[in-house]
Amino acid sequence: MLKFVVLSLLLIASILTFLNPPLAAVAWLALVALGLKKDRALTLKILTRVANAALVLLAVLVITVAMFGGTIAEIKKEMIISEVKRWVMSQPQLVQKLGPKVKEFIAQQAERLIKAEGLDRPWYENLPYYLSTVVTLELRSQVLRSNTGSQLVRDITMERLPRTVLLFTTATIISAVAGILLGLVAARKRGSFVDKFVTFAALISASFPMWWIGMIMIQIFSYGLNLFPSGGMTSVPPPKELLAYLSDLLYHMALPLTTIVLVSFGGWAYVTRSILVGATKEDYVLAAKARGLAERVILLRHVLRPSLPPILTMIALSLVASLTGAIITEIVFNWPGMGLLYWEAIETLDVPVILGLTYVFTLVFVIAMLILDILYIILDPRVRG
């Protein structure tokens, strides 16, 4: 009963956080008060984890902002000056009108832009501004824009995120399911031909870089056999009709998806196999067999169930990692997701976008760790204490 109340409160508070922050704060406080009353040690444990998570976030942000001081700020200043120069020089009338004052004008314009981006101040003076805007993703980009023309980092990110989810999260789910099943089969028939084959295939699969396999795939299936497009997410222009659009999308997804699955399922199979083989050697598995339990029951209840925490950790961390995409692979396949956005932001030194992305990546990672902590408490009685 208490468990149910706590879990539903947790759910309500989580949803409210996005819809109505002030109300959510009340819900969170109620939850903490309830927790402190019923199970002080556990609540304090979770609160400590939350505090740790916040600290990690803060540290990552400070380090990122600090990194944009110094050399990078100098490079950025040079970039702005040459940009302004090129802009002025490309307008002959303007140059004619200014005459000898042209240098002065360029310097003035550059100065204005440098001030606007805070490049004339040391990084710690910029910190409060960045921190206050980054948390709500109200940051404005300096160079990049969303397709709709918005300069809000939030809009830019939210436009890219679904595309990465579509490709990488789907691929992660496919490779996780396939890999875990293969690992399970291999672990059950330890030492058999199937086991040796899975181990061999897993090692081969896991040892190639994703982008390299991607290039090979493009070479063979796109340039060689002319079966699939060599990159992009849709045809140009994209089909108008929904069904045609979806099939066009799938057609473009085929190569990158296969590539990611090919290089990732092996790791899953190998690690799952190792975890399960280790778990099968436990004394309590033999004891369960001695007690006359059926093999299926032993596998599910005494091998798989105690191995759930490490397997779930892998799943959660991979899902989170899939949200960030992969920079090189997205470049190879010209997939306009988070990885490519990161690359574009780095290339143009778009500080707010880099900062926003770093914040988002760290945030989802930290949240995943928190969820894992809570899952461990549910799954492993030893953690409950």
Place this chain on the structure above:
Amino acid sequence: MLEVRDLKVYYYTKKGVARAVDGVSFSLKRGESLGIAGESGCGKSTTGMAIMRLVERPGRIVGGEVLLDGTDVLKMDEESFRREVRWRRISMVFQGAMNSLTPVYTVYQHFKETLKAHGAYAGEEEAREITVKMLRMVSLPPEVADRYPHQLSGGQKQRVAIALALLLSPEYVIADEPTTALDVIVQAQIINLLKELQEKGMSIILISHDLGVISALSDKLLIMYAGKAVEYGSAEKVLRNPAHPYTKMLLEATPRVSGGELRWIPGSPPDLTNPPSGCRFHPRCPLAKEVCREEEPKMVEVENGHWAACHFT
């Protein structure tokens, strides 16, 4: 009646074939108890595992019979052995039984799933009642049922393991080093518990390297060395009149409350993939002669109900 005839368990390792159990025989009437003694690695535990058909690869039971009331259980198919014999008629308390409980389940859940596996589960209420009754039998309070293994002490876990072994009222219980890794007081408690069960008519096969523990509990005694039975007979006769030099030395190496000099047996047990020729004990035996190296001694009856395998009995 449990009869083991010429049991052979071999381990097929990369180094060669290790003959962990090589032709062991004994018999046990219902209600009788047997002690199996010997140094580490002599095949005592493997014998117990083989009776439960729990020998795992690379080991294999390569020969012999385990007759339970005349039926060879080694010839039964795995599924009917699991349902009808394993744990129902012969159960086991493991060496290091403290690790025989799965960490993510409560004590009650262990009892419940064992009942379920043998079709003896008839609802939550009854299963709880049975669990509490079994826990009481090993002097544990009812609250233990809802504890997780990590919340129990070593002695408590050992008692739970024994209670689990008794759950289906088996005719034979194999206890493999049930007191090792426990402190002396808990050891004495567990021995007393086993004695009580014995008095209630349960047959216990006690496997231990500790002759003191064994002599307190067994009607019969089997001494093993390097996979072979070297002496076998009624406990009283074997202890009073040991016929094999290894048994004698083992007895001299057992500490006694009355004091006396403690001897040890020089050397160590042989490599089972390449055991010594003839009598396997000859390299360590003070009486060894030429014949011991050349010829393997047979089990001969030295007195009524007492056998030994030595050329000089």
